[in-house]
Amino acid sequence: MNYEAVIGLEIHVQLATKSKIFSGASTAYGAEPNTQACAVDVALPGVLPVLNTEAVHMAAKFGLAIEAEVAHRSVFARKNYFYPDLPKGYQISQFELPIVGSGHIDIELESGETKRVGVTRAHLEEDAGKSLHEDFAGMTGIDLNRAGTPLLEVVSEPDMRSAAEAVAYMKKMHSLVRYLEICDGNMQEGSFRCDANISVRPKGQQAFGTRAEIKNMNSFRFVERAINHEIERQIDLIEDGGEVVQETRLYDANKDETRPMRSKEEANDYRYFPDPDLLPVFIDDVYLDQVRKLLPELPDQKKQRYIQTFGLSSYDASVLTSSRELADYFEIVTAKTGDAKLSANWISGELAARLNKEELEIGASRVSAEAYAELLTRIKDNTISGKIAKDVFEAMWNGEGSADEIIGSRGLKQITDSGAIEAMVDAVVASNPEQFEQLKGGKDKLMGFFVGQVMKASKGKANPAQVNELMRKKLQD
Amino acid sequence: MSHYHEKSLTELSRLLHAGDISSVELTDAYLSRIKQHDAVLNSFITVVGDQAMQQAAEADKVLRSGGAGPLTGVPIAHKDIFCTQGIKTSCGSKMLDSFISPYDATVVSRFKQTGAIVLGKTNMDEFAMGSSNETSYYGPVKNPWDIGTVPGGSSGGSAAAVAARLTPAATGTDTGGSIRQPAALCGITGLKPTYGLVSRYGMIAFASSLDQGGPMAQSAEDCALLLSTMAGFDEKDSTSIETSIPDYSIGLENPIEGLRIGLPKEYFDEGLDDNVRQVIQSALDRYRELGAELVDIALPNSGLSVPVYYVVAPAECSANLSRFDGVRYGYRCDEPRDLFDLYTRSRGEGFGAEVKRRIMVGTYALSAGYYDAYYLKAQQLRHLISDDFKRAFEQVDVIMGPASPEPAFKLGEKAEDPISMYLSDIYTIAVNLAGVPGMSVPVGFADNKPVGLQIIGNYFDESRLLNVAHKYQQSTDWHRQIPEDFN
Numbered sequence: 001m002n003y004e005a006v007i008g009l010e011i012h013v014q015l016a017t018k019s020k021i022f023s024g025a026s027t028a029y030g031a032e033p034n035t036q037a038c039a040v041d042v043a044l045p046g047v048l049p050v051l052n053t054e055a056v057h058m059a060a061k062f063g064l065a066i067e068a069e070v071a072h073r074s075v076f077a078r079k080n081y082f083y084p085d086l087p088k089g090y091q092i093s094q095f096e097l098p099i100v101g102s103g104h105i106d107i108e109l110e111s112g113e114t115k116r117v118g119v120t121r122a123h124l125e126e127d128a129g130k131s132l133h134e135d136f137a138g139m140t141g142i143d144l145n146r147a148g149t150p151l152l153e154v155v156s157e158p159d160m161r162s163a164a165e166a167v168a169y170m171k172k173m174h175s176l177v178r179y180l181e182i183c184d185g186n187m188q189e190g191s192f193r194c195d196a197n198i199s200v201r202p203k204g205q206q207a208f209g210t211r212a213e214i215k216n217m218n219s220f221r222f223v224e225r226a227i228n229h230e231i232e233r234q235i236d237l238i239e240d241g242g243e244v245v246q247e248t249r250l251y252d253a254n255k256d257e258t259r260p261m262r263s264k265e266e267a268n269d270y271r272y273f274p275d276p277d278l279l280p281v282f283i284d285d286v287y288l289d290q291v292r293k294l295l296p297e298l299p300d301q302k303k304q305r306y307i308q309t310f311g312l313s314s315y316d317a318s319v320l321t322s323s324r325e326l327a328d329y330f331e332i333v334t335a336k337t338g339d340a341k342l343s344a345n346w347i348s349g350e351l352a353a354r355l356n357k358e359e360l361e362i363g364a365s366r367v368s369a370e371a372y373a374e375l376l377t378r379i380k381d382n383t384i385s386g387k388i389a390k391d392v393f394e395a396m397w398n399g400e401g402s403a404d405e406i407i408g409s410r411g412l413k414q415i416t417d418s419g420a421i422e423a424m425v426d427a428v429v430a431s432n433p434e435q436f437e438q439l440k441g442g443k444d445k446l447m448g449f450f451v452g453q454v455m456k457a458s459k460g461k462a463n464p465a466q467v468n469e470l471m472r473k474k475l476q477d
Numbered sequence: 478m479s480h481y482h483e484k485s486l487t488e489l490s491r492l493l494h495a496g497d498i499s500s501v502e503l504t505d506a507y508l509s510r511i512k513q514h515d516a517v518l519n520s521f522i523t524v525v526g527d528q529a530m531q532q533a534a535e536a537d538k539v540l541r542s543g544g545a546g547p548l549t550g551v552p553i554a555h556k557d558i559f560c561t562q563g564i565k566t567s568c569g570s571k572m573l574d575s576f577i578s579p580y581d582a583t584v585v586s587r588f589k590q591t592g593a594i595v596l597g598k599t600n601m602d603e604f605a606m607g608s609s610n611e612t613s614y615y616g617p618v619k620n621p622w623d624i625g626t627v628p629g630g631s632s633g634g635s636a637a638a639v640a641a642r643l644t645p646a647a648t649g650t651d652t653g654g655s656i657r658q659p660a661a662l663c664g665i666t667g668l669k670p671t672y673g674l675v676s677r678y679g680m681i682a683f684a685s686s687l688d689q690g691g692p693m694a695q696s697a698e699d700c701a702l703l704l705s706t707m708a709g710f711d712e713k714d715s716t717s718i719e720t721s722i723p724d725y726s727i728g729l730e731n732p733i734e735g736l737r738i739g740l741p742k743e744y745f746d747e748g749l750d751d752n753v754r755q756v757i758q759s760a761l762d763r764y765r766e767l768g769a770e771l772v773d774i775a776l777p778n779s780g781l782s783v784p785v786y787y788v789v790a791p792a793e794c795s796a797n798l799s800r801f802d803g804v805r806y807g808y809r810c811d812e813p814r815d816l817f818d819l820y821t822r823s824r825g826e827g828f829g830a831e832v833k834r835r836i837m838v839g840t841y842a843l844s845a846g847y848y849d850a851y852y853l854k855a856q857q858l859r860h861l862i863s864d865d866f867k868r869a870f871e872q873v874d875v876i877m878g879p880a881s882p883e884p885a886f887k888l889g890e891k892a893e894d895p896i897s898m899y900l901s902d903i904y905t906i907a908v909n910l911a912g913v914p915g916m917s918v919p920v921g922f923a924d925n926k927p928v929g930l931q932i933i934g935n936y937f938d939e940s941r942l943l944n945v946a947h948k949y950q951q952s953t954d955w956h957r958q959i960p961e962d963f964n
Contacts, residue, residue: 039580043800045573046560046582046679048714078796080843082820089799142804271843273852276686276793278715 002203003238005231006211007166007196008158011173012151013183014127014191015058021126021150022049022092029189033132037144041129043087048277051076055150056281058182059099059124060291062152065180065298066119068103070288076124076278080271084142085129093153095272098123099281100152105176106300107168108318117169118157125151152182158197158208163227167220170194171322175299179324193218196227199244200234209234210244214251214258226251230258302327310340319348326362329369336373339380346376350393367396375403388412388460415462418470421454424462425470428453440475447471481506482642483959486551486699489645493540493550500540500550504533504594507552511596511643514963518619520628520638522557523565524597532594539592547702549592554647556635557598558605559585559690560679568681569601569613569631572801572808572827582679583711584648584690591706596644600634603829604798605655605683607631608901611892612831619888620663621960622926626885629659629901635693636663640927641963646694646703650680652687653786654880654905657917660693661880661929664919666946666956667693668700671937672912673718675704676711682797684790685716687909696956697918697946701725704939720937728940729947734768736945737873743779744878744904744931752923757879760920760930760949764877767948772873776865781858782907783899788842788855789910794832795839801827834895863911866933875945876933879904880917884926904931914939918946919955927955 020027023040040047063070077095100122106114127149132141154173160166174192177183184191194217199209214230217223229251234244249258297305299321306317320330326347333343351372355365367375375392378384384392384407395406407413415421428450429436439446447468454467481489481503492498508526515521529552536550560566560578562585567573581589588595602612610618610633618633620626621641628637632649636659639647649656651669660667668691675690682688692703705726710719740761745754765771803809803823810822828836842851869876882903891898908915913936917929934942950956 042805044560044580044806045566045568045576045578045681045800046677048678048716050713050715080796080799082799082802084802084804084816087800087805088796089802090796269845271796271840271845271848273792273796273843273848276684276716277682 001239003200003231003235004203005161005163005227006158006199006201006208007160007162007227009156009160009166009169010195010197011154011156011170012193012195013062013154013173013177015055015150015152015182016184017052017054017058017150019052020148021052021055021124023148025148027149029186031145033141033143033145035145037129037147041087041144041148043089049092049275051278051281052150055124056099056283057291058150058180059122059152060283060288061180061182061295062122062154062177063100063103064288064292064295065176066100066103066105068119068122069101070283071097071099071101071281072283073097074099074123074281074283076275076281077272078275081268083128083131084140085131085144085147087129087144087147091126091128092275092278093125094123097280099283105169105172107165107172109168110164112315115159115165117159117165120155120157122152122154125153127151158199163224163231166196166227167224170223171220172299175323179296179298181296187218190218194223196223196230198227198230198234200231200238210246212244212246212258213248215248215261216250222251222253225256226258229256233258296324306340310334310344312340312344316344316348319352320344323362329362329365332369333373333376336370337376337380339376342376342380343373346372350390354393354397366399367393371396371402378403378407382414382416382463383407384412384414385460385464388414412461415458416466418466421458421462421466422470424454424457425450425467425474428457429474482510483964484645485695486645487696487702490547490551490702494545496540500533500536500552500594501530503550504529504552504596507596507644510641511638514641514643515638517624518621518637518641518643519616520600520618520634520641520643521554521597522567522569522600522615522634525564525595528564529594529596536592536594546591548588548706550594551646552594552596552644553588553703554596554599554635554638554644555585555588556601556632556647556649558601558650558681559598559648560681561585561595561598564595564598566598566681567614568605569603569615570828570832571614574614574808576807578679580679583676583713584707585679587706587709588648593706599632599638599647602631602633602655603832604681604794605631605650605652605688606794606831606835608654608658608898609886609888609891610634610659611888612829614829617888620885620926621963622664623885624962626887626926627662629662629881629885631655631659632667632693633659636660636665636667639663639665639693639695640960642959646692646699648690648703648707649693650683650688650690651905651909652683652689652790653909654902656691656693657880657905657908657915657929657931658902660917661919661931662885662927664927664929664955664958665693666696666700666916666918666950667691668704668916668939668942669908669914670704670708670939671718671914672909673716674708674720674914674937674939676709676714676717678711678713682793684793685797686793687786687790689909696950697916697943698726698729698950700916701729701943701947704943708939723940725940725943728944731944732768733764733945733948736764736769736875737772738764738769739772739774739869739873739876741774741776741779741869741876741878743776748882748900748903749879750883750923753879753881753883753928756921756923756928757877757930761877763949763953767952774869774872774876776869776876776907778858778861778865779907782862782910783903785855785858785862785910786902786906787838787899788851789859791835791839792842792852792855793839795836795843798828798832798836803827831895859910862907865907866911866913866935870935874941875938878931878933880929880931881905884923884928908933912936914942916942916946918949919958920949920953921955
């Protein structure tokens with residue numbers, strides 16, 4: 001039987017506020033344990049939460065960016081459960097009245113089609129602390145530095161049908177929150193993490209199958225692997241006559257497997273109720289208009305602009321707008337070279353391949369946008385060929401200097417003197433008389449051979465267009 | 478032997494400013510009285526004598542050099558629910574017996590800034606849950622008018638200490654009557670302000686949407702002085718209200734001719750003790766003599782108050798008390814086997830029976846499948862109760878009735894009967910549910926035990942409440958009576 005997966009994601013976006021959502025303590029990552037936990041974070045008797053309005057501002061930005069309704073009145077609720085790294089014994093979250101209502105984002109599928117994925121809601125909440133099991137034999141340490149860090153939990157509709165779609169959605173969301181500058185997007189530090197709800201059903205069936213939830217995924221690769229693994233596990237289970245049980249599973253990246261964490265029967269009753277320590281959050285249209293004015297150009301808008309003003313393909317425009325940093329890089333290069341297509345080709349080609357290979361983000365590129373533009377300018381003004389440019393790029397990457405410095409020191413400047421090239425053409429023709437006769441006789445394929453030989457003789461420095469032209473002239477002689 | 482204790486807070490303030498007495502003398506006198514009498518009363522959990530004397534010496538310097546406020550050098554006591562930096566803050570519970578607060582509650586720091594002297598921390602029902610002060614881990618407080626009876630609760634220590642003149646004044650908190658009912662039973666004056674007027678920051682939460690701190694003292698005049706210091710917006714408390722705070726002492730002498738006093742028929746029904754009724758009636762007669770007009774009114778949803786309260790308050794407390802888990806501070810059981818054991822034994826051993834009862838009731842009320850029927854319904858009914866008051870205040874200026882259905886009852890009399898204990902607050906609870914201010918003023922005795930008149934005002938109408946109470950106290954001396962054994 002053919003199966004279809006149904007996937008919904010819950011993404012936890014850590015908001016990039018300076019202080020915590022309900023206290024004045026810093027949110028900076030990596031401090032000594034418990035040095036960034038104030039009386040409110042430790043939940044001393046008598047302390048009270050005070051909402052950080054910056055978190056509200058960021059949530060509103062997000063809501064507008066996904067074309068969602070930002071609630072005029074939203075309410076914080078207490079989610080009650082006991083855990084040592086949850087100091088109050090409840091988490092302040094939002095339940096019935098979240099700040100962001102239903103919206104959507106568009107993702108690009110491998111086929112090139114665009115798919116709209118629904119966002120059910122997004123709500124503000126505080127993060128818990130961390131339990132440290134490793135460092136203390138037979139004991140657990142508690143670090144409350146993270147307790148109270150603001151999170152925006154973004155819940156999608158079960159609109160995705162494959163791991164690839166889920167990853168595309170997650171990447172788009174990742175890009176969006178960084179465009180909006182509401183999250184640093186650092187997945188290793190847990191600033192952007194995701195839980196997935198997965199079920200399978202026979203293709204064509206309307207009703208959803210029983211779902212399992214996979215927690216603890218903080219990289220795109222893990223999400224893809226974990227979802228694929230879970231889909232396979234569920235299909236195998238059903239094929240063997242078994243049933244999927246509703247449960248929470250944990251993805252273990254080391255073993256590449258999911259294993260049960262808790263089942264629905266053990267699930268907590270969180271006893272949500274409105275937090276009497278916090279007033280409802282009221283947001284009016286004036287406020288929203290102000291937020292809207294401050295919104296940056298969003299990825300989809302940028303993409304359209306690239307297609308319309310630069311004449312880029314939809315694919316190139318998508319790639320280049322996939323992150324704000326990449327788009328900024330592209331725009332600097334284009335401004336300097338005055339050639340958007342050349343810039344687009346070389347950024348999504350050579351540079352992207354290199355970054356990919358070294359697993360680097362564009363921000364960590366060893367060749368700056370200005371330096372890269374210099375290189376591309378040398379292609380454009382025929383100083384070097386594209387082929388030579390690749391070598392120059394390699395040298396630039398290795399820190400050997402600027403494009404002009406490398407071209408100069410290595411003597412890579414393209415030969416455009418037609419006399420010199422003609423001499424090389426004559427020499428190549430003279431040493432390959434038989435092939436030249438055949439070429440004359442109509443064996444056009446040999447044209448490439450002769451051009452190649454001339455290029456080789458020039459050590460790649462001859463202008464290939466000129467070589468072609470001179471060869472053609474030679475044939476007519 | 479000095480007789481400072483016969484003076485009111487206001488009088489002591491004048492004497493200090495006139496240089497007739499020093500804060501050191503005064504503080505020493507009160508510390509001596511505590512030493513002399515509190516073994517019997519048990520109204521203090523902690524007395525900080527050395528610190529108080531140091532503060533008094535500092536206050537005397539300020540008093541001599543000028544720049545002193547009305548409370549500079551005046552001794553007071555804080556209910557042990559307010560966090561006090563460097564001083565044990567137990568909330569009447571074994572759970573916090575070892576807890577020394579690293580910070581001051583906003584109310585505490587406001588008093589500190591005015592130069593008031595803290596004598597110590599007063600006894601209370603555990604986590605403010607009780608109406609007799611018998612649920613305290615530190616043992617019951619005795620009513621100075623009859624040490625075989627309770628002082629009321631939960632601010633029983635503050636009420637008894639003020640009544641016995643072991644302190645000129647004390648802070649209290651009132652979630653369902655915890656200032657007014659003990660004030661009534663001990664014959665002192667207590668005010669529960671409008672919800673949001675006094676910061677809750679550093680006041681250990683029982684039921685967040687109902688808790689409110691307020692003053693307890695001999696007279697309305699004293700309460701006015703205290704409230705002017707306690708009230709005001711606090712950015713650390715999101716439910717505190719940004720409103721300009723008047724000097725509550727200024728309007729005290731306003732005439733009350735033509736004052737319209739509403740008498741809700743529900744507050745004079747068969748549940749009211751006959752002797753208490755007579756005392757209240759004579760107080761109302763006095764108001765009529767003072768020129769007020771008595772108007773019969775109805776608060777038709779009064780009957781819902783106790784059931785609504787015993788859903789809302791336990792529900793909120795069940796979450797508020799979750800932080801007491803034995804992990805970071807407070808009581809921890811010996812040698813926990815695992816996490817579950819740590820939680821269950823720390824909480825099982827650290828909390829008393831009444832606290833556990835309310836946590837369980839509240840947890841139940843919030844559980845899946847019950848939330849709508851209990852918590853949600855209770856919140857809806859709460860609006861009806863508020864609406865009763867709003868309608869009443871369209872007709873009248875203040876509402877009056879008894880603060881407690883009966884005078885002080887015997888120690889142990891209701892300890893095993895929670896329902897009858899809960900009914901002690903039948904006339905006070907609605908005020909918390911609506912968030913309006915209420916006072917209790919001593920107006921006489923029934924069986925030689927004090928009776929308190931409750932005066933309820935509209936939102937932020939504390940000035941009027943204090944004015945109405947003060948005018949009565951100017952023409953009577955019930956508030957000046959001191960229990961014989963403590964004079």
